[in-house]
Amino acid sequence: MKKILLGILFFAAFASSAVTQKSITGNWTLVPSRAQNPNAIITLEKDTLKITDDWKFAETGIYSINYPGYGANKINLKYKLKVNIAGDYRIESNALRKYQNVFEREILEGTASDADAAQASLKEIEKLIRDDLRVAAPVLSTSETEMELEGVNNNPNLKYTKPKKLPVSKLTMDTVPFFPPEGWRYPESAKELANFPVRLKNSKNLLTVVKADFNGDGLIDAAAYLMNSEREQVALFMNISQSDGSYELKPYGNADKGTVIENGIMFASAGEHTDIITKSKVMIENPGIMEIVFDTTAYLIYWDSNSKEWVKITLGKRL
Numbered sequence: 001m002k003k004i005l006l007g008i009l010f011f012a013a014f015a016s017s018a019v020t021q022k023s024i025t026g027n028w029t030l031v032p033s034r035a036q037n038p039n040a041i042i043t044l045e046k047d048t049l050k051i052t053d054d055w056k057f058a059e060t061g062i063y064s065i066n067y068p069g070y071g072a073n074k075i076n077l078k079y080k081l082k083v084n085i086a087g088d089y090r091i092e093s094n095a096l097r098k099y100q101n102v103f104e105r106e107i108l109e110g111t112a113s114d115a116d117a118a119q120a121s122l123k124e125i126e127k128l129i130r131d132d133l134r135v136a137a138p139v140l141s142t143s144e145t146e147m148e149l150e151g152v153n154n155n156p157n158l159k160y161t162k163p164k165k166l167p168v169s170k171l172t173m174d175t176v177p178f179f180p181p182e183g184w185r186y187p188e189s190a191k192e193l194a195n196f197p198v199r200l201k202n203s204k205n206l207l208t209v210v211k212a213d214f215n216g217d218g219l220i221d222a223a224a225y226l227m228n229s230e231r232e233q234v235a236l237f238m239n240i241s242q243s244d245g246s247y248e249l250k251p252y253g254n255a256d257k258g259t260v261i262e263n264g265i266m267f268a269s270a271g272e273h274t275d276i277i278t279k280s281k282v283m284i285e286n287p288g289i290m291e292i293v294f295d296t297t298a299y300l301i302y303w304d305s306n307s308k309e310w311v312k313i314t315l316g317k318r319l
Contacts, residue, residue: 018094019091019094019096019139019142020091021053021091022053023142024051024139024142024147025051025052026050026051026162027048027049027050027051027162027163028049028050028051028147028160028161028162029046029047029049029160029162030044030046030047030048030049030158030159030160031158031159031160031161041065041066041067042064042065042125043063043064043066044062044063045062045064045080046061046062047059047060047062047160048060049160051089055088055089056086056087057085057086057087057089058084058085058086059083059084059085059086059098060082060084060085061083061085062082062108063080063082063083063125064080064081065077065079065080065110066078067121070117070121071117071120075117077110077117077118077121078110079108079109079110079118080107080110081106081107081108081122082105082106082108083103083104083105083129084103084104084106085102085103085104085133086100086101086102087099087100087101087102088101092136095136095137096136096137096139097136098133098137100130100133103126103130105122137149138150144164145161145162145163145164146159146161147159147160147161147162148160163179167179169186169208170186170187170188170189174209176209176224177211177220177222178222178239178247178249180224180237181226181237181249183228183231184226185226185227185229186208186209186224186226187208187225187226187227208224208225208264208265209223209224209265210222210223210224210265210266212267212286212287213286213287214240214286214287214289214302214303215240215286215303215305216285216286217241219241219242220241221238221239221240221241221303222238222239222249223236223237223238223239223252223265224236224249224265225237225264225265226249235251235252236251236252236291237249237250237251237252238250238252238301238310240303252301252310264291264292265289265290265291265292266289266290266292267287267289267290268284268287268289268290268301270285270286270287270288271284273300273313273315274315275313275314275315276315276316277313277314282313284300284302286302286303288300288301288302289301289302290315290317292317296318297314297316297318298315298316298318299312299313299314299315300312300313300314300315
């Protein structure tokens with residue numbers, strides 16, 4: 001069984017191509033292989049590796065474990081495991097070697113009829129992952145956005161990707177935290193947006209990006225107005241970052257319809273706000289955004305941690 005388990009984990013002998021510390025520094029996210037070993041008992045589904053200039057690394061791996069007929073009682077175990085690892089790394093003889101000093105594991109979901117057997121299997125998995133860390137990572141090639149590792153046994157080569165340097169908003173001269181979906185882009189000038197039929201007046205004051213921790217998990221989320229030149233549309237997109245490092249800007253409302261879009265968005269502080277429609281007080285624990293129509297009204301949009309949805313109320317402020 002150990003041979004099968006080791007076969008699915010991805011570290012092996014380092015490739016001969018030279019890799020410098022600078023060339024691999026960044027945030028890398030594993031693109032899982034479509035070809036899975038049908039006999040595998042543990043499968044690495046997602047892995048985010050963060051390597052910094054000061055020779056530190058942090059890694060979050062999501063593993064899917066499936067033990068049919070495990071232990072003396074031949075029970076079936078099936079669960080998903082999240083592992084957080086952090087420490088130092090070095091480039092030694094063209095090999096990326098990790099020296100971990102933090103190892104945390106968490107069962108995300110699963111079923112087991114025998115708790116003792118489940119804990120025993122968990123110790124085996126932890127040992128395999130710890131042992132695997134001691135082996136140098138085989139890098140076949142690196143580029144600005146891709147790092148390819150040598151696969152083992154039945155696995156093809158494993159590829160990590162990282163985003164290019166973050167774009168800079170020409171309106172705010174600030175980096176924007178997330179890349180827009182295909183067909184959409186960050187506007188480059190207020191004048192450019194003023195030519196769109198769905199815009200309202202005073203677009204010279206347009207505000208396009210808000211970055212904040214909207215749900216209180218310590219990760220930076222985002223709201224941004226994006227434009228689609230072919231559709232002649234401007235739409236609001238929102239993001240809640242995930243703990244595994246993934247993110248995605250998604251339309252707030254329906255970006256496929258050419259509805260009237262407000263003038264811009266601004267940061268809204270946590271605390272008490274008043275909904276002028278219901279005359280009720282609303283307390284938000286984390287920052288939100290104000291969606292504004294200049295000289296007319298403003299709306300508060302905030303993330304409701306209970307419903308896991310965006311909520312919008314009318315503030316009635318004139319800006």
